[in-house]
Amino acid sequence: MKICICGGGNLGHVVAGYLSAKAAYRVGILTGKPTQWSDTLEIVDCHGNTFLGKPSIITSSPQAAIGDADVVLFCLPGFAIPSKLREIAPWLKPTAWVGSVVSSTGFFFEAFKTLPATQPLFGFQRVPFISRIVRYGEKAELKGYKESLKLAVENTNDKEAIRAFWENAFDTKVTLLQSYYEVSLSNSNPLLHPSRLYTLWRNWEEGVYYDEVPMFYEGWSDEASRLLIMMDNELQSLLEKLPVTRGSITPILDYYESHDAASLTRKISSIVAFKGIKAPMVSSSQGFIPDFNSRYFTEDIPFGMRFIVETAAKYHYPIPVITKVYEWGMSCIKAHTH
Numbered sequence: 001m002k003i004c005i006c007g008g009g010n011l012g013h014v015v016a017g018y019l020s021a022k023a024a025y026r027v028g029i030l031t032g033k034p035t036q037w038s039d040t041l042e043i044v045d046c047h048g049n050t051f052l053g054k055p056s057i058i059t060s061s062p063q064a065a066i067g068d069a070d071v072v073l074f075c076l077p078g079f080a081i082p083s084k085l086r087e088i089a090p091w092l093k094p095t096a097w098v099g100s101v102v103s104s105t106g107f108f109f110e111a112f113k114t115l116p117a118t119q120p121l122f123g124f125q126r127v128p129f130i131s132r133i134v135r136y137g138e139k140a141e142l143k144g145y146k147e148s149l150k151l152a153v154e155n156t157n158d159k160e161a162i163r164a165f166w167e168n169a170f171d172t173k174v175t176l177l178q179s180y181y182e183v184s185l186s187n188s189n190p191l192l193h194p195s196r197l198y199t200l201w202r203n204w205e206e207g208v209y210y211d212e213v214p215m216f217y218e219g220w221s222d223e224a225s226r227l228l229i230m231m232d233n234e235l236q237s238l239l240e241k242l243p244v245t246r247g248s249i250t251p252i253l254d255y256y257e258s259h260d261a262a263s264l265t266r267k268i269s270s271i272v273a274f275k276g277i278k279a280p281m282v283s284s285s286q287g288f289i290p291d292f293n294s295r296y297f298t299e300d301i302p303f304g305m306r307f308i309v310e311t312a313a314k315y316h317y318p319i320p321v322i323t324k325v326y327e328w329g330m331s332c333i334k335a336h337t338h
Contacts, residue, residue, distance in 0.1 A: 001165070002056075004028045004069040006084055008037070011101055012075035013140035014131035017041035019169060020053030028057040030065035030088075037137035044134075045142040046273075066091040071165070072098045077295060078105030078303025085114040094118065097162055102127045103152065104186030105303040120156035124149055125183040125249070128170045130273045144273040148173040150248070152183040182248040185239070185311060187232045190304025191252075191322070193296045195228035196220065198325045200279060201290045201332075209287030216296075217274035225261035225268070227325070228252055234319040235308060241315050292336035301329035 005016040008031035020027035020041065029037065041053040059065050066072060066088045076084055092098065098115065100107035103123030111121050130144035151166060151174050153159040159176055167174040177183060199221060232252040239249060258264040280294030305326045312319045
């Protein structure tokens, strides 16, 4: 099988290296920086295992990367998905499976608009690996595996083939979901990150500076947990109005094996893979201010929360807490990003 990985970020590195280390696949990489990649990708996982992947092609040419691909996997931020779909569309085989390694940033909504109605589509609910680049184009860390993955498949009668393929490829149990809504609407990053951002900086205004940068997860607060639980409750209520399988998006408290805000705080602040991650801030001569250009803002709000808000509006279902946080986040982005 010829797999094309679109994107060269943290996930793109690890997924490309992990898959190209397997003899069963030929893996190509479509990236804007092909000359910065080595012909060998070294992936070191959290157990000390090393995978040496050798991509078959590393290119910025959609025609060269996509033309003979059986599977196309987007490892891209939400803002890059619409343009990349338009870029690859002319070169796709009609039978090629096109999907996203994480689908809560609008992949299905954009693919339905851009690709033929017969193009098989797939998307994961959560990322298969926690990933970090060590040296761009050469080495990355696979910092954590998932015990299982959930997958949505559309526009094909052979959904099982796609599910089984990824179960083998990622060496992880994959469960097939009923609807793309179940991967497109998420209580992961689109609610997780904004709950912390809002409780950190909802009262921030121009001229306010901070002496230090807090840890994003290790400094997680009960206030952020309470807000996250409230937003998740709204999402779970919305899901009851949609054509989805009950329980397909695990409630936050269940996912983190917690029972209230305090236990959720203890859990999130103690996750090993989240250690050392600082809140998104930039420094100035007077101190630190929030970094509104961070992907915690520019990805998770306009390409995450937005789809929850728009779906709720489509179904005329009120989600006041999510809407409040979303509108605050969008106002910050519009006022301070460039």
